[in-house]
Amino acid sequence: MKVHFIAIGGSAMHNLAIALSRKGFLVTGSDDEIFEPSKGRLKKEGILPEQIGWNTDFIHADLDAVILGMHAREDNPELAKAKELGLEIFSYPEYIYEQSKNKKRVVIGGSHGKTTITSMILHALQVLDFPVDYMVGAQLEGYDCMVKLTEENDVIILEGDEYLSSPLDRRPKFHLYKPHVALISGIAWDHINVFPTYDNYVEQFNIFCNVIEDEGVLVYNEEDFDTKTVASKQAGRLKTVPYSTPRYEVNTEGTSYFYENNKFPLKIFGAHNLQNLCGAMNVVEALGISPTEFLNAMKDFTGAGKRLEKIRESADRIVYKDFAHSPSKLKATTSAVKEQYPDRKLVACMELHTFSSLKKDFLPQYKDAMKMADKALVYFSPKVVEHKKLDPISKDDVFDAFGKNVVVETETQKVLDFIENESNEAMVLLMMSSGNFDGVDYNSL
Structure with missing residues (x-):
């Protein structure tokens, strides 16, 4: 497969480029500016553009796909040529979906806690030797690339951002993934440059729920009024699983989590973090992992990078x-x-x-x-x-x-x-x- 990235230097874009290169794709890319750490990481993988700037020579009829980054403008010359040649043009989330159509898709959405919950899930699955593909919006400690795409893994964990997909595709990213298992951590107005009213913002989560595959699982924070309201509309079509802040006890090392009369020591702290942990526990249970297995796997988890x-x-x-x-x-x-x-x-x-x-x-x-x-x-x-x-x-x-x-x-x-x-x-x-x-x-x- 031959793919070209327009605006390869973006945080999400360069991770996808690296993942596809590691999968064996022939990857090219261009950008009008590339900063660290993207620059060094692309160079290490051998896919850093030799020159900064747009180059229409990269766009040719042999390309299987052109992936358009949010940083590119609608009048981009490479984009114009790709359209002229009738090439398939994908946004970042569209291509993630394209690569995961035959997998069980797990999408973590919400106005806050997405990265933390996703990293909790990945940590537990790694400890439990449960192989998955993934896409995370932030750099996590211990990972050299925040996108992993394979042919063999049956499950993919996706962080579901509600921001726009590309200059051509004004849909929120998480509308494109069509999950089998989804989580909503909470709804609090954000991205007001795109969603000018709170009602308009909440509606994006209604749409997200509507694209969850029939008979799928929706895990939701029942302590958040709007999240609970959105989830209630899916009763009957989906299996809805509420969660809330669990019983816990603060100690000098972090927290003790109480589950079914057992105490589980954890290094994370704070009611919001424990609430996130409870959401993650319900997600992995939908993948066949018991709460006890999950909590034992989380004893060494210290948090996502830049999150407390x-x-x-x-x-x-x-x-x-x-x-x-x-x-x-x-x-x-x-x-x-x-x-x-x-x-x-x-x-x-x-x-x-x-x-x-x-x-x-x-x-x-x-x-x-x-x-x-x-x-x-x-x-x-x-x-x-x-x-x-x-x-x-x-x-x-x-x-x-x-x-x-x-x-x-x-x-x-x-x-x-x-x-x-x-x-x-x-x-x-x-x-x-x-x-x-x-x-x-x-x-x-």
């Missing part, structure tokens, strides 16, 4: 980083850390970095999102707001939206000064962002 990841710990101070940026994620993460370390001062810093989080109309969604922190800071860069072509926001806008219980800064040094001023001998520092506060080296904290 401990950077450093000393007798006096502990530093965590987390990918949290949406209101629901901030609440869950700050609550988890405060519950785990009730006797420590929790200093929490978050960066408004995504399109939704920097939109003035969306800011009120953050009210009391960091109230569990003893001291809280919110950072944003006016330059990023301008770059995203959004209306300007002020420090007062952010301060008022969060409930007037945060410090707001727009300079990186002021963030570092805040941390220094709040530092004491019994603190835990939590850094939350999908970026890095424009230059903070977390390891140096």
Whole structure:
């Protein structure tokens, strides 16, 4: 098979390119910019483009498929030539489905917790020697590629992102996978540049449920009202399996999970993480793995990368980083850390970095999102707001939206000064962002 990637340097795209190359496909690709780690990883596999930029010479009649990345524009010259030649053009999720049509497809969806739940499932299956293919949206520790596609594996685990598929295909990615087993972790408005109203956003999850194969399994978080409502519409057509936050006990090592009068020691902590674990347990049960087998396999699981990841710990101070940026994620993460370390001062810093989080109309969604922190800071860069072509926001806008219980800064040094001023001998520092506060080296904290 000969495939060409338009915009091969993307986080998801380069992983798929590597997976197909390892499967024996002849892979070519192009992009107008390729950064690390994509660049080094593509080079190691021998599929890094020799030159940066678009090259229509890559597009020829012998190609079996052209895979179009979200980063490419609709007027891309390679795309124009592919259309002219009548080649098959796929979005990233379309091609994932194409490669998994004959497999049992498991899709993990929801506004939060997708990567964590997917990594929990993969960890357990690896421990239990249960072979699967997979696609995960974030880099996980211990994996050199976040996509695996084989001919022999019967099951594939897919992280179901609700963002758009490609410049030509405006459907959310998770609408294309047609799962046999699906999970929805929760619904909290996100991607408002694409889904302008909350009702419109919720509707995407109704559509997702409707494409689950007949007599399939839908695992859902019954503590989330909208998730429960969406799932209830599938009663009768699907096997619906509710889950909720289980009984657990905090300890110095992490958590003890109680299941059927047995206690299972775990290294993860926080109600939200335990809720995710319960969802993952129900998914693997649909694959024939018992809850006891799953919980025993999870005893060494420490979490997904950048999701409540401990950077450093000393007798006096502990530093965590987390990918949290949406209101629901901030609440869950700050609550988890405060519950785990009730006797420590929790200093929490978050960066408004995504399109939704920097939109003035969306800011009120953050009210009391960091109230569990003893001291809280919110950072944003006016330059990023301008770059995203959004209306300007002020420090007062952010301060008022969060409930007037945060410090707001727009300079990186002021963030570092805040941390220094709040530092004491019994603190835990939590850094939350999908970026890095424009230059903070977390390891140096």
